[in-house]
Structure formats: C-alpha cells, structure tokens
Amino acid sequence: MLQPLRILFRPKWMVSRSSASYVSRMRHLNKIKEEDEACRAALQSGNIFLYHKLAPLLRWTDSGIYQLPALQTKDVEEILEKLGGDKEMVKESILINCTEQNEAQFSFDVGAIDQAAVEEQCRGTFVDLRKAFFLLRGSEAPLVARGQALLRWHQTNGFCSSTGQPTQRNQSGSQRVCHSSGITYYPKMSPVVIVLVSDGKRCLLGRQSTFPRGMYSALAGFCDIGETMEEALRREIAEEVGLEVESIQYSGSQHWPFPQSSFMVACHATVNPDKTHVSVDKEELEDARWFSLEEVQEALTIKVPPRNNKGEPTVFWVPPSYAIANRLIQEWANQQHLKS
Ligand SMILES: NC(=O)C1=CN([C@@H]2O[C@H](COP(=O)(O)OP(=O)(O)OC[C@H]3O[C@@H](n4cnc5c(N)ncnc54)[C@H](O)[C@@H]3O)[C@@H](O)[C@H]2O)C=CC1
Numbered sequence: 001m002l003q004p005l006r007i008l009f010r011p012k013w014m015v016s017r018s019s020a021s022y023v024s025r026m027r028h029l030n031k032i033k034e035e036d037e038a039c040r041a042a043l044q045s046g047n048i049f050l051y052h053k054l055a056p057l058l059r060w061t062d063s064g065i066y067q068l069p070a071l072q073t074k075d076v077e078e079i080l081e082k083l084g085g086d087k088e089m090v091k092e093s094i095l096i097n098c099t100e101q102n103e104a105q106f107s108f109d110v111g112a113i114d115q116a117a118v119e120e121q122c123r124g125t126f127v128d129l130r131k132a133f134f135l136l137r138g139s140e141a142p143l144v145a146r147g148q149a150l151l152r153w154h155q156t157n158g159f160c161s162s163t164g165q166p167t168q169r170n171q172s173g174s175q176r177v178c179h180s181s182g183i184t185y186y187p188k189m190s191p192v193v194i195v196l197v198s199d200g201k202r203c204l205l206g207r208q209s210t211f212p213r214g215m216y217s218a219l220a221g222f223c224d225i226g227e228t229m230e231e232a233l234r235r236e237i238a239e240e241v242g243l244e245v246e247s248i249q250y251s252g253s254q255h256w257p258f259p260q261s262s263f264m265v266a267c268h269a270t271v272n273p274d275k276t277h278v279s280v281d282k283e284e285l286e287d288a289r290w291f292s293l294e295e296v297q298e299a300l301t302i303k304v305p306p307r308n309n310k311g312e313p314t315v316f317w318v319p320p321s322y323a324i325a326n327r328l329i330q331e332w333a334n335q336q337h338l339k340s
C-alpha cells in the first residue's frame, strides 16, 4: 500500500521570513507581472541579468568566487547604444523575480550584439548554463536558470500553434497572446519524477549512456498526461528496472532547465528487500545497480572526479550538489547513519 506524501523537511523560506514582508513582496511581484504599466516602471529601477545566446554573464569577484552581476537598466541602455544597438531593446527584458527589497529582477538576451564587446563593457564572461550552474552559489543558480528558461520559452513561442500568426508578449513576459485566435500561452514546464529507491540497506542508482563516464544518478522519468505523481513514479521504476515500489516519501522539488524546463519532483521509495532483482530496460538505461552506504559515501565526497588521459572520469561518482538527485542521495546516506 502506498503511503501518503509526507514533507521530510521545512525549507528555509517557510520559517525565516516574516509573513508580512513576504506577502507584500509576492503581491508586488504579481502586480508587475500582470500590469504592463507597473512593469515598465519597475524596469526603470530594476536589476537586469544579461545573457548571450542564452549563456548568462558571470563576473569573477575579488573574493575569489563567480557572481551573477545585476546591472541597472540605464547601464544596459548605455551599453546597447555604445555597441550599436537600440536602447529601446531593453524593454524586451523578461521579469524573473524580485529581491527582498522589492526590486524587480529581469533577464535580457543581448542577441546579435558582439559577445566580446559586451563582456568587456561588463567586466564579465558569458558562460554556458551547465557550467554557470556549477560555478554559482546559493540562490543565484536557480535564479539564472529561471531567467534562461523564460528567455528560451519566448524565443521558441513566437507563433500561435493554431493559426500560425505571431504571438505578442505582455510587458513582464509572463504570457504571449495570439490576437487572431485569442489563445493565451504561458511558459511551460514538464513534470518529472525523480526517485531514490532503497531496499533498506542499499540504494538503486542508474546511468544513461549519455551521462559522463562513471556518473550514476537517481532514476527519473517524465509524467504522462493524466497520471498522478505516484503513478508516474511506480510506472517509471517498473519500466526502467523491473521493480515494484512499496512506499513513497516526498522529499522536495526543483526546476531543472536541461534540456528544456522540467519540474522535478523528488521522492524516496522502498521495495521489498526480498524482491530486489533488477532487470534494466536497455533502451532507457545503460546500467542500474544497487550501491552500499560505503560506496555512496565515498561518491558523495568527490567534488570533481579524477580523469584519465582522455579526460574521462575513472571512478563512481554522483551528480553535483545543485542537482536534486544529489540531495536525495545525501538524505538517504544520512538516514542510513541514523539507523546504524
Ligand atoms: N535534477 C536532477 O537531479 C536530475 C534531472 N534529470 C532530468 O530528468 C529528466 C527526465 O529523465 P529521463 O530519464 O530522461 O526521462 P524518461 O525516463 O521519461 O525518458 C525520456 C524519454 O521520455 C519521452 N518523453 C516523454 N515526455 C517527455 C517530455 N515532456 N520531454 C522530453 N521527453 C519526453 C521521450 O521519448 C524521452 O526520450 C531529464 O530531463 C533529465 O535531465 C535526471 C536525473 C537527475
């Protein structure tokens, strides 16, 4: 019998902020998302994160870490004019979020403007998002992913799929409308379940042939239309490794920008310790197998895996800390410790 969902942790945002300031911030954000005039005003005093062909601009700081530089709107206008662009282009910025001080945050892709010239003006470097995810700390990684996901969605949803006519965005970029059919389009994420299966003593990890060598992760799969998350989870585990899940515990969720926006719902699951035979669907996975606590602990200590002379990792390792798979594996290891 499947257990009901249970929240295993209380995220910081649930406890650390006063509800009044959080409520006023969310209401402010909603206003600028919905009202074009309010959004234009917010853009004047807002922060902008720059992208070039969807790669975010990062800056190396004196304190020896990479940061996501937040530019002022007037600075971006100045850069655009200086580099032969039109300063009005800045109005194409997409609203991402707002700071605790209620300053709106936007993402803007410099498009055809020369990459190196922008980098020089901004004292930064445009970095591929996968690498940027690895280099940024704390809340900057999800913020930069959100900014890129929204830019990508606008770049690929310029036309109505019903009429073929161009769609028009609102000022914040929270939607696009086809004025010919009246259809409103909203940015989309595909729901995915990601699950760490345990038999009580070991955990099950798998790898796709496209993963970097030696890397194993929790099993994941897209939800089918009409499925509950629990149904998708049970189906994916049955399909990919031939096991029947007995219990499910919710752990957390994450927006995952690669290769398109997914909404990752992360769970722990158990199987009967007498029914642990794995039969891998080779179409989906190259390998899946059980790992002991010792093996997992060792893998969790590896930040950058050692590589051979072809540049390929030579050991078993798990996804880095920014991936929710890492958190599932870490949580499982902690729980095993508590049990022993
Ligand atoms: N954040 C994390 O820690 C991790 C994230 N992931 C992500 O989870 C996602 C799903 O994992 P997979 O094992 O690849 O899924 P999967 O097991 O469902 O297999 C992928 C196949 O599902 C089909 N599919 C159905 N709906 C789809 C949709 N909306 N978009 C794309 N393909 C769809 C396609 O045929 C595709 O080849 C991937 O995007 C992967 O990047 C995977 C592991 C770790």
Ligand SMILES: [Mg+2]
Pocket (backbone or CB within 6 Å): 219, 220, 221, 240, 284
């Ligand atoms: Mg899968």
